[in-house]
Amino acid sequence: MGFLLPILLGVFLLFTATPPSLSQLPPEIDPPAPAPISPSELCNGIFLSYTFILGRQIPPNDTTDQPYRFESVLTVLNNGREELKEWRVFVGFQHHEILTSASDAIIVNGTDLPAPVGNGTIFAGYPVSDLKTAIQTAGDLKQMTATIELVGTQFMVAPPAIPLPSNISLVNDGWSCPEPTATPLSKRQITTCCIRDPTFEVNTTTITDKFLPRQPGDLTIMYDVIRAYDQNYLAEVTMENHNPLGRLDHWELSFDWMREEFIQKMQGAYPTVVDATKCIFGPQSQIYTGLDFADVLTCERRPIIVDLPPTKAEDPVLGKIPSCCRNGTILPRTMDPSKSASIFTMQVAKMPPDFNRSALSPPQNWRIKGTLNPDYSCGPPVRVSPTLYPDPSGMPTNKTSFASWQIVCNITHAKTETPKCCVSYSAFFNDSIIPCNTCACGCVSETRRTCSAKTPSLLIPPDALLVPFENRTSLTVAWNALKHKTIPNPMPCGDNCGVSINWHIATDYRGGWTARITIFNWGEIDFPDWFLAVQMKKPAIRGFEKAYSFNASLLSIEGGVNNTIFMEGLPGLEYLVAERDELDPKKNLRVPGKQQSVIQFSKKLTPGINVPERDGFPAKVIFNGEECLLPDVLPLASGGRRNGFDTMVLLCMVIFVVALVI
Template identity: 60%
Template sequence: MKRILQYFCITKVEEMNRVLVAWGIQIPNFAYDLSIPEGLNQLSDTNSSSFLLPLHVIEVAMAYFIEYSRCKEVSLIAVFQNLNSSALLDYYLHNLLGHIKLLMSWGLYCCSYLLMALNQSYDLFFIFIFNLSLLFTLLPFSFSQTVADAPSPAADTCNGIFLSYAYTSGTKLKPTDPKHQPYRFESVLTVLNNGDEKLKSWRAFVGFKNDEYLVSASNAVLADGTSLPANVGNGTVFAGYPMTDLKTAVETAGDLNQIQVQVKLLGTQFGVAAPSVPLPETIHLANDGFLCPKPSLRGKSEMQVCCTKDPQFKTNVTVEDEFLPRQSGDLTIMYDVTRTYDSNYWAQVTISNHNPLGRLDNWKLSFDWMRDEFIYTMKGAYPYVVDSSDCIFGPQGQHYRDLDFGNVLNCERRPTIIDLPLTKANDTTMGMIPKCCRNGTILPPTMDPSKSSSVFQMQVFKMPPDLNRSELSPPQNWKINGTLNPNYKCGPPVRVSPSQFPDPSGLPSNTTVVASWQVVCNITRPKNASPKCCVSFSAYFNESVVPCPTCACGCPRNSANTCRANATAVLVPPEALLVPFENRTAITRAWADLKHFTVPNPMPCGDNCGVSINWHLYSDFSRGWSARITIFNWDETAFPDWFAAVQLNKATPGFQKMYSFNGTALELNGVNNTIFMQGLPGLNYIVAETDAANPQKDPRVPGKQQTVISFTKKTTPSINIAAGDGFPSKVFFNGEECALPSMLPTNSGNRKGATTVISILIAVLVFMLVQQ
């Protein structure tokens, strides 16, 4: 009878054994080993990633303890003596609800065997009392303990990239506002690689929808280069930092520290009060080549999705590649480490423009040091602020006690770098770097490939614990902008294969750098951003000019009392375009009285643009037509090496020539609809606005460039110039897209004049007939 009972006991334990093995806990055959299985000891090993096990695994493991001791006829106290039980208790304290659930289930196990195992009644009674003592004495500590959670049970069925977003807590914040109440939120974003390939440079999209304001995020940065805190209410993409790649379970033996990342988010959301949970609209992997279905909910506070590889996606990356390939973009920044030492390294930064209409003037480059680095010296560029006080009064000053911080250029966590003037190009201390010192100007490659990039070098000092040659970490959150240029959004640095440069000695060989990272930036237009230039339309068949839109480049907040920001701009005579807007009031009113136009009171606000462009339809014949473009500079800054571009959707194939500019038809994205123009040699400079000859009497005079453009209708026979085909759909100046009027000139005025002439002729003819 005893053997039969022992057989059933062994069968039950072996069944639990198989379950635990299926969950990743390796347990030796207990029939040949009276010691505690090493797999269960993983539960109490705080240095092991297996310590982070889900509660259902812990419950089965506890049942295994009791069955194991009963079948082996050994004391449960002896079992506990072989375990690192203090560390195991730490696990219980990390999860209050899970602790209660675990203790209750374990207590039930003890009670169920209390009557059956009389020879172990003392041991079981000890366990029962032990659990009660934990419940009433140790639980309060769980409120101050935190630990990373193991993957959700749903992750076990995912053979791709598993993502989860779990809301953990939130509280009401001040001020009290029933219409827009702020609440603190804390949540955890988990990305787990359950696939068979390493996930390089992981990115995850979280579709926030409650006007969230993110304050901090661990183990990640915002992929668009925005520094925290930041508004993320329209959703945002997170990129891994410092762990950018997630290895596979195969190559790490399931080490969660290498295959999983947890991003702890802290921020403010608006309008979602308890018991509702402010979950995002969606979550998905943002890396190319993956398919993500609609996320599913796990309870009310967690969202999960499993993303798998897209079988239709084609890539030139092989599994064996150590680095990702270089990506294309409107503008790229290379961060190449050329020399490295224990405490510092030299980095070369190369800014390259690849967009045919992109440009930077007086560029400013900024980024975030993430590990207390500081800039000691530079060549080819300079910090916008030279200041070492943050180092002197910070940890850098404590570590580098013998360093002369009077020679340190910048210790800001987020420095801003500017280009040097042309006069410093051959300076032995600050210059002598190829492609440096261009006064912050980076031209498009279509204009001058030799001036489409800028280079500088800097010496960076590191801080503990990174004091060795191989510990290299690029700065994050890159941002670059210019004075009158497009807006760029930059991604995070991505490790790529080391760059190669021609040997400086002149030998026919290449020198490879130590390490390289690539930052890709693309031109974007923020939702509420104002343009920096505008366009007016006019034509030969209408005496009035359609001016730039009201507040095209923004309006001051205090303009409501002096002008109307939401009123449509009033038509003006051509001569009004030659004077500043503040001097047009009398001309505009007189023209409105003459033409019987309605003028609002107060009048519409001006366009407030530093650059305005007039497109005038000059002529229209059966075989061809012409236009005149005039560029006005109302700013105090001149524009050397300027360029402009117009998109004519139907008329570009008929472009013939420009008479005062260099003009070229461009094919962008496979469409031949853009005309690129720049000044002729010696005429590629638009001066700033200047005083008139008599400043006391006459208004200021803008800088101006003008040309006539001729077109043929041979290649575009069906074109209708007056109906709109002769007006551009987009206009660019120095890469910035300009605001266009909302209406076109009409030829009704011309028809009215013709009708009037005909009426007069008819009247004269009738009069003559009557006289006869």
């Protein structure tokens, strides 16, 4: 029994002891909080993010406009069910940024880096432009994601301020992106999730679709590989004009080789500079050891290509290409469908690691321009279905290119663009001409030292229209003195336009009215196959009947509205010659090239039309595709029609005053 006593005592103490307090109990360990869900995981479409990495001050020190280096990352992730082909993302930069580097992407409009992007810009993927889905790749993020590292300069955003863009959005057709928001855990990032727009009609696509459909544009360029070899290929470049008012004269085409390619031969066009120096002193000479580089056309990374003259059209080496050799003229289809395209071929030599028949990569950053033509902005090359060609054997079959890319170019209307032509106004009820605006087509700094670029242009007499601006000063001063107008000092600068158009209200009577239009070519270049388009206000355009000396017709544009009179020269008058010397050497004046016609309007369908005050003047004038600058004011009736006797008296007085000055 003695051995049981300690056991019983232990049991008694166990039940009678004070229970421990809660503070004496071992603390319970809470389960770890779940990790925050990433915004990308909640997106079932195209996830976009812009992350600011760092910023630091860079020289020079300027408290009024201090520059800062910035580094950021743009991410495009395909979380949807369909492959995203040729992705394009808009980034709304807003701090006067200058972009100096962008990895795995290019700027869509072909701008070279460094580039000002302070008003926002659109990026496209390069060299990988398509993003596959998780379904296609079993969740391989490398094939689903594009990560673009951006480096550049911005202004007046000192740390710790975090400069973020105003917007990021997917530009591809058929996608809708809500306004981006900042992530909850970071003020350095904005994100958005783009989904398919349910109202957008999408062609049924499958996982096997390889190419995007061809897109419309004002001007399209096809880059077709028609022969492919291990070390080179033959490409055919086709430029087609689809805009009824678009046009190119003396076109210049440029692009960037991205993989050290160079051009060996060409037909139908030629580089502006033939030079193989960069190949001889570059890696190309180490690869092509047996090649005579004296026969290579150009090794420029960005060559400039121009059309050949008509004399080379049948040249067996340089010509013999359809739709080539027209001095770079591409007309609208409304004028001549056979002249609405231009074609050339070039043999392109490749560099390692692309020594493979299937390793084909088109050049990037395409640009095209002409003389006194509209400005074009071109997108990146987009892989499309192979182009079909008629079989050269004559068989009723088609051959296809090995690979085809489409570049779409559209006419731009940026506010900063300087016009290349201008319009002056005159009317039968006012004997003064309202000339083109001061510096209508720009003013160089040297000119501004002797004239005023801000003073409005002065009224001129009718005969001054035929005189070059630098020779009409005495006429202008005398005319304004007779009109009791203040003559500024310094005098206003000229318009500096190569082409000017005068719109003159000739008559206005009960049954109709007429206008006389005159085109002046003050430049050094002739304009073959010129055209002029005049858009009128609705009341006036319904009364258009005919033009007497031009081939004129109504053109349906802007949603099918017939509001444009399209005019071109009659047979034998299609040439607008350049400015030339006066036949009389004693006058020592230059004479502009000129074309003129009277346009007839009826009032039968336009009762109540107000010709003198507003309806008789154009809303827009376009010469060879370039929109011309209109005057800011209209001629005043000045109490009624001025008769011919008064005008003749004033003209005689002007001539008398000028004679006294001389």
